[in-house]
Amino acid sequence: MCEVKVITGTSAAAEAAKLADVDVVAAYPITPQTTCVEKLAEFVANGELDAEYIKVESEHSAMSACIGAAATGARTFTATSSQGLALMHEMLFIASGMRLPIVMMVANRALSAPINIWNDQQDSISQRDTGWIQIYVEDNQETLDSVIQAYKIAENEDVLLPVMVCLDGFILTHTVEPVTIPKAERVREFLGVYEPKHAYLDPDRPITQGPVGVPDCYMETRKQVEEAMERAKKVIKDVNEEFAEWFKRKYGNGLVEAYNLDNADTVLVAMGSICGTIKYVIDELKKEGKEVGLLRIRTFRPFPKEDVKEFLKDANNIAVLDKNISLGFNKGALGIEMASILKNKKVCNYIVGLGGRDIRIDDIKAIIDHVEKAEDDETLWVGLKE
Amino acid sequence: MVTIGAIIYEPGSSIKNKTGSWRTFRPVLDNEKCVKCENCYIFCPEGCIQEDENGDFKIDYDYCKGCLICMNECPVNAITKVREEK
Ligand code: SF4
Numbered sequence: 151m152c153e154v155k156v157i158t159g160t161s162a163a164a165e166a167a168k169l170a171d172v173d174v175v176a177a178y179p180i181t182p183q184t185t186c187v188e189k190l191a192e193f194v195a196n197g198e199l200d201a202e203y204i205k206v207e208s209e210h211s212a213m214s215a216c217i218g219a220a221a222t223g224a225r226t227f228t229a230t231s232s233q234g235l236a237l238m239h240e241m242l243f244i245a246s247g248m249r250l251p252i253v254m255m256v257a258n259r260a261l262s263a264p265i266n267i268w269n270d271q272q273d274s275i276s277q278r279d280t281g282w283i284q285i286y287v288e289d290n291q292e293t294l295d296s297v298i299q300a301y302k303i304a305e306n307e308d309v310l311l312p313v314m315v316c317l318d319g320f321i322l323t324h325t326v327e328p329v330t331i332p333k334a335e336r337v338r339e340f341l342g343v344y345e346p347k348h349a350y351l352d353p354d355r356p357i358t359q360g361p362v363g364v365p366d367c368y369m370e371t372r373k374q375v376e377e378a379m380e381r382a383k384k385v386i387k388d389v390n391e392e393f394a395e396w397f398k399r400k401y402g403n404g405l406v407e408a409y410n411l412d413n414a415d416t417v418l419v420a421m422g423s424i425c426g427t428i429k430y431v432i433d434e435l436k437k438e439g440k441e442v443g444l445l446r447i448r449t450f451r452p453f454p455k456e457d458v459k460e461f462l463k464d465a466n467n468i469a470v471l472d473k474n475i476s477l478g479f480n481k482g483a484l485g486i487e488m489a490s491i492l493k494n495k496k497v498c499n500y501i502v503g504l505g506g507r508d509i510r511i512d513d514i515k516a517i518i519d520h521v522e523k524a525e526d527d528e529t530l531w532v533g534l535k536e
Numbered sequence: 537m538v539t540i541g542a543i544i545y546e547p548g549s550s551i552k553n554k555t556g557s558w559r560t561f562r563p564v565l566d567n568e569k570c571v572k573c574e575n576c577y578i579f580c581p582e583g584c585i586q587e588d589e590n591g592d593f594k595i596d597y598d599y600c601k602g603c604l605i606c607m608n609e610c611p612v613n614a615i616t617k618v619r620e621e622k
């Protein structure tokens with residue numbers, strides 16, 4: 151029997167790490183991630199989770215400790231947010247370059263200055279090119295499920311890349327929802343024991359990890375990561391299907407989730423918890439006889455180019471919502487990707503919810519109105535004060 | 537072929553990795569002038585200056601990177617530099 155607990159997103163991530171029976175947790179607390187690593191500290195302290203809990207003095211050290219742990223073949227977990235993720239930046243490349251299947255929860259939060267603890271997705275989007283797989287979740291159940299899935303994806307021999315599971319700060323990290331918690335034995339059976347073959351420190355088999363990569367070989371290592379990202383697309387889809395067989399829950403095809411797309415000429419594209427609000431608006435409009443669709447991007451890296459093209463082939467008004475901004479280009483990351491893929495379509499980009507600015511139902515309706523009337527591609531900041 | 541994660545499975549492989557090829561200047565040690573103070577031996581960051589059984593100091597050019605710290609530390613100017621030829 152599964153158990154249903156009414157818990158926050160950070161607790162859901164901590165529960166998932168416990169279910170995955172992680173061996174090492176190294177973390178530094180940062181709002182709004184703190185409650186996740188507090189929960190894990192509690193699990194380790196009261197004997198519910200048999201893991202090494204490494205207390206570190208910064209996020210840079212947290213990721214360094216995770217890299218060291220993962221390099222010995224330990225199943226490793228950490229969590230961070232905002233400036234903490236930015237501080238990890240340097241080590242993120244090392245984790246992916248060394249092909250270590252570390253899983254990290256990211257509580258999405260705006261970056262300073264000004265100091266802002268509220269939600270947007272600038273922090274993880276800024277780590278786009280570090281070679282980490284990025285999964286953006288919509289609710290707390292998906293947080294728990296995605297952390298479990300993340301280990302199965304990361305540890306797959308075709309992938310061997312670290313994964314971040316990104317959930318919106320406060321909106322998910324600090325609000326409670328009923329979350330079905332599967333039985334630990336089932337999760338352990340689903341994941342299997344992690345037996346690293348390629349890279350692990352073992353005194354009986356000395357190897358060098360993270361050596362100097364001279365110009366003779368560096369480019370090949372980058373290409374290997376790119377190829378692993380490409381293979382990860384299939385693995386993510388397969389894991390999503392397999393997870394559905396085991397636990398009766400699935401998230402679109404793993405990479406994207408289509409909602410009411412079949413007859414919709416107008417389609418919104420977004421990531422994270424805002425998709426819940428968009429689905430609500432879509433249902434309301436449906437009652438009035440108006441068909442609007444949503445394409446939720448679940449994995450921002452690897453980016454589901456083929457699925458985006460396929461799912462949006464019939465849509466003419468495409469509204470891309472971004473909780474991040476590429477300053478100097480006046481578009482968000484999703485807006486840029488979409489424009490590069492959908493060359494012959496009208497793609498308007500809406501910058502929303504930066505630093506925790508509310509995105510209301512009326513804002514989403516206004517976006518739908520705008521994209522339908524827009525004559526060409528446009529970028530609009532929604533909810534700005536005059 | 538680069539292994540996944542650029543891992544090197546063979547232990548001690550760096551022994552074959554001669555770092556002397558980077559050198560622009562070659563330090564040349566004149567044991568006639570040398571007063572055996574061991575300064576160069578202590579300061580060489582590559583640890584490539586050794587004393588042989590006769591008490592002479594020798595530079596291992598397979599690993600000397602030509603930084604010339606030894607030359608600057610020698611109190612009696614027993615070490616001089618020459619430009620490396622191809
Ligand atoms: S030049 Fe530098 S590396 Fe070479 S022997 Fe002198 S101190 Fe050592």
Ligand code: SF4
Nearest residue numbers: 570571573574576610
């Ligand atoms: S520093 Fe000069 S004098 Fe001293 S041991 Fe080296 S070569 Fe000889």
